[in-house]
Amino acid sequence: MIQALRGTRDILPEEVVYWQLIEATVAEILGRAVYREIRAPIFEQTALFERGIGEATDVVGKEMYTFSSRGDQSITLRPEGTAGVVRAYIQNKLYAQGGVQRLWYTGPMFRYERPQAGRQRQFHQVGLELLGCDAPRADAEVIALANNILQTLGLQNLEMDINSVGNGEDRQNYRAALVGYLEPYKNDLDADSQERLIRNPLRILDSKDPQTQEIAQNAPKITEHLSVASKNHFDTVLQLLRDLNIKYQINHCLVRGLDYYTHTAFEIKSNDLGAQATVCGGGRYDGLVKELGGPETQAVGWAIGMERLVLLLQQLDSIAVNSPDLYIVSRGVAAEAQGLLLAQKLRSLDLGVELDLSGSAFGKQFKRADRSGAVACLVIGDAEAENQSVNLKWLASGEQQAIAQKDLLDMVAELKAKIKGLKSS
RNA sequence: GCGGGCGUAGCCAAGUGGUUAAGGCAGUGGUUUGUGGUACCACCAUUCGUGGGUUCAAGUCCCAUCGUCCGCCCCA
Known part of the structure; x- marks a missing residue:
């Protein structure tokens, strides 16, 4: 019998009702905030992701579905949504409409990973991007909307971690300070982290190895290495979240995996999901539009993992099937x-x-x-x-x-x- | 990519080397051939994810393979 490929699965009618509930809720809440849906292609030129997400990241390095199409063009099934939306924003000159662009999208993403509960090779995200604004209020609006959606769906027991990774310069400074701190402990770090000391030291901070964690505990904090402007931005975002009555905890070890993030990084997690606990992840990416050939444009966004959200909803009351009259x-x-x-x-x-x-x-x-x-x-x-x-x-x-x-x-x-x-x- | 658990019908399962593979739910037919929700009866796996091997004998042991789950990794 021919069966579905590893890491892909059929979403059967009993489950689809949960998807429809999520989709309807998202469309309604984002619609009220005047976000507009955008649909970008599912595959793109490989270079878009290499440049957008960063060649050093695991996603680009070993998880992409890349193949060459007829005519030898290198094509990749999108591993995430932001790069494609930003490409569309630039190509269609949406920036020329002036002001901010509030966009959202949903659809399948592809990463070649070992499947696990809450982790598929074809998985689905709903995401949102607010382009053309660097105000802390944009960060806060975007986070508040994620919060709205999850709360409207009835999810409790979610926790939000937040951090700032500053701008490029802040990160250079911090990176030097961090490496300086970690160097003496080099031999006590786990093998992966020793390697990351050169390639991507910030990632060492969220290693799960107990000894590495202990060392990371006392590492210098990035928030102490931010420029005045970056620090202000972060503090304002936090103040606005408090004003909005949104609970958060600062997590100095939170470093988002994709290269394009700047300043605010956040993650909404659940304890009811096992190892793949993150339901929503996002942050600010002020450099990406320019990096991909557009005008200097600040932006902030997030993505929610649909499968993980469905898993959480299924743990709540089940949705009644609609019976005929x-x-x-x-x-x-x-x-x-x-x-x-x-x-x-x-x-x-x-x-x-x-x-x-x-x-x-x-x-x-x-x-x-x-x-x-x-x-x-x-x-x-x-x-x-x-x-x-x-x-x-x-x-x-x-x-x-x-x-x-x-x-x-x-x-x-x-x-x-x-x-x-x-x-x- | 690494380590570990699991895989018996549509679903939940018993079975751990010995003739015909328990049971429950669901389904189908009947008691009731134009009237349901209850009850009772019958039927429903020549076969145990797949392919090899060991053995007189394998769902049960071994190897491989596929899938899934848990952890690492990664991330939504």
């Missing part, structure tokens, strides 16, 4: 044909109608009607087919009445009201 029971050639017609007419009048297609005994069809959760049945047998009528049977009470099919269509409003009443009780 009416269930059509029919038997006999003429009756079955009339049943189909009636179903279509009633559906066009905005009723939820399930049609039993089995042609089996009435008893069996009623059994299925029960299980479907329908409020009432419409029964058509040979007798009803003969005189163009239908038997309307209320499943809870068992009472039924014969009605001419054309009269039934006239009493739809009445029918709907009664169904609504019975459904809510």
Whole structure:
């Protein structure tokens, strides 16, 4: 049997309702904040990600789905959303519209990683980008919206970590200070971290190795190496979050993995997800637009991992499947044909109608009607087919009445009201 | 890429070398051939992820492979 590729999976109808709930919530909340959806391609030139995300990162170094298409162009399935959105922003000159651009997107991303709960090779993100503004209020707005979405979905027990990684110059200074501090402990660090001492020392800070963690505890903090302007930015963001009543904790070890982040970096985590705990991650990326060939443009954004969010929602109350209003029971050639017609007419009048297609005994069809959760049945047998009528049977009470099919269509409003009443009780 | 656990029907599972692979849920048919929710009865895996091997004998042991889960790594 041919099965889905490792790290990919089918999202079946019972699960799709959670996805739809998330999508609807996101569209509504972001819509109110006047963010507009943008849809960028799923594959792009490899160079976009190499330059945007950074060649030294793991994502670019070993996790990209890269292949050459006909004509030997190197193509990559997008491993994240920001680079593509920024490319679209530049290519379509959205900056020329003046002011800020508030954009959001959703869709599949691809990374070649070892699958785990909450980590797939094809996974989905919903993300948001606010381009063209360097004000701390932009950082705060964006974080507040992530918060809104997660809260509206009913998620509790989430924690937000926040840090500032400063601008490029701050980071150079800090990097030197950090390496100076760590150098004497070099032999006590775990193997990975020893390597990172040269390549990417900031990452040593969030190593999970206990001994490395102990050493990192007393390392100089980046927030103490920020320029006055960077420090002000960070402090203002924190003040605004307090004003908004958004809880956070400063995590001096939080260093986002992708190269493009500057200043604010944040992460929203859950304890109910195991190792892949981050539900939402983001921050400011003031250099990326320019790096990718656009005008100097400050920006801030985040992405939410859909699969992880779905996992959390599934741990809460389950979502009720939508059951039909009416269930059509029919038997006999003429009756079955009339049943189909009636179903279509009633559906066009905005009723939820399930049609039993089995042609089996009435008893069996009623059994299925029960299980479907329908409020009432419409029964058509040979007798009803003969005189163009239908038997309307209320499943809870068992009472039924014969009605001419054309009269039934006239009493739809009445029918709907009664169904609504019975459904809510 | 590294280390470990697991894989028996649509789902939850018992079974740990010996003739026909428990049980439950769901499904289908019947008791009730035009009236359901209950009850009862019957049916529902020539086969245990897949491929090899050991053995008189394998779901059970060994090897490989695929998938999944946990941790590392990484990140949303």
